[in-house]
Amino acid sequence: MSARDGGHGGGIGGVGTLGRRGRYEDSEFTLRIYPGSLAEGTIYCPVSARKSTTAAEAIERCLERLRLDRDRCYVLAEVKEFGGEEWILNPSDCPVQRMMLWPRGALEQRSGSGGGEDYRFLLRQKNLDGSIHYGGSLQMWLRVTEERRRMTERGLLPQEEARGDHADLCRLPELTERSLLDNLRSRFRQERIYTYVGSILIVINPFQFLPIYNPKYVKMYDNHALGDLEPHIYAVADVAYHAMLQRRRNQCIVISGESGSGKTQSTNFLIHHLTALSQKGFASGVEQIILGAGPVLEVRTPVV
Numbered sequence: 001m002s003a004r005d006g007g008h009g010g011g012i013g014g015v016g017t018l019g020r021r022g023r024y025e026d027s028e029f030t031l032r033i034y035p036g037s038l039a040e041g042t043i044y045c046p047v048s049a050r051k052s053t054t055a056a057e058a059i060e061r062c063l064e065r066l067r068l069d070r071d072r073c074y075v076l077a078e079v080k081e082f083g084g085e086e087w088i089l090n091p092s093d094c095p096v097q098r099m100m101l102w103p104r105g106a107l108e109q110r111s112g113s114g115g116g117e118d119y120r121f122l123l124r125q126k127n128l129d130g131s132i133h134y135g136g137s138l139q140m141w142l143r144v145t146e147e148r149r150r151m152t153e154r155g156l157l158p159q160e161e162a163r164g165d166h167a168d169l170c171r172l173p174e175l176t177e178r179s180l181l182d183n184l185r186s187r188f189r190q191e192r193i194y195t196y197v198g199s200i201l202i203v204i205n206p207f208q209f210l211p212i213y214n215p216k217y218v219k220m221y222d223n224h225a226l227g228d229l230e231p232h233i234y235a236v237a238d239v240a241y242h243a244m245l246q247r248r249r250n251q252c253i254v255i256s257g258e259s260g261s262g263k264t265q266s267t268n269f270l271i272h273h274l275t276a277l278s279q280k281g282f283a284s285g286v287e288q289i290i291l292g293a294g295p296v297l298e299v300r301t302p303v304v
Ligand SMILES: Nc1ncnc2c1ncn2[C@@H]1O[C@H](COP(=O)(O)OP(=O)(O)OP(=O)(O)O)[C@@H](O)[C@H]1O
Pocket: 205, 206, 207, 208, 209, 210, 257, 258, 259, 260, 261, 262, 263, 264, 265, 266
């Protein structure tokens, strides 16, 4: 796959061209740096690096290649878990040395296998206050906030619906199979994989990393009514969690779909949000215990 082919699949985060970890020591190989919304149309930027190449040097090569604005400040982030937290590298850190700690599956060019896609380097822009600018995807995701919705209702902003984009299929003006699929397709193209049908959440498996499952999103979806914000699996978890607290009754979330549609992944995201809410920042390992029990439960009673 070329760096600018515009496709969606394939490619693991940082990829050496050699297979065995020991042989990386003195080799020059290719780092794949994903610029996200900083360079539209580019999936990843291949950058040559050695073990001693620093993050600052790798960023420099990436900026040169992508012709990005040098007046801005950039950082390299490492992601080691699907949808997980991003670890910002110091300028003197060596990305190749970080990669050497990744499992072999992530180092080999085996797209779609062995969880290699979980591991990658991302190019991020830093704001003046030192915070990370998450760019297009996050902006797009935040578009339908409560405030924006109110402004839209007051006629201060154009109606989302006018553009044929409905976050809730119940609001479709005309309910046909075609309008329904068109709406889902249009949202999916904007990386909006979640859509409501009332209190039901439809998920379309993106088969690619989306930066919408980090602590920022956990916080954002904490204690909001369903439909207040852009549809998200965290919103469903949040509503169930708070209903449990208020009504003091067990809650049930049914996850259904064909094989490979993302049920297990969605369950993991639900558990992640529920444990984050219940622990409020305290790492107790409960999430790992529950996730560890998942495969055993799936063998006995497959997730519906
Ligand atoms: N929200 C998501 N974002 C990105 N990729 C996803 C998402 N959900 C699922 N995937 C991708 O789809 C793959 C299949 O998902 P998953 O294993 O959850 O499916 P499943 O419905 O549980 O399948 P099965 O019924 O066969 O066990 C995952 O390994 C992951 O790569």
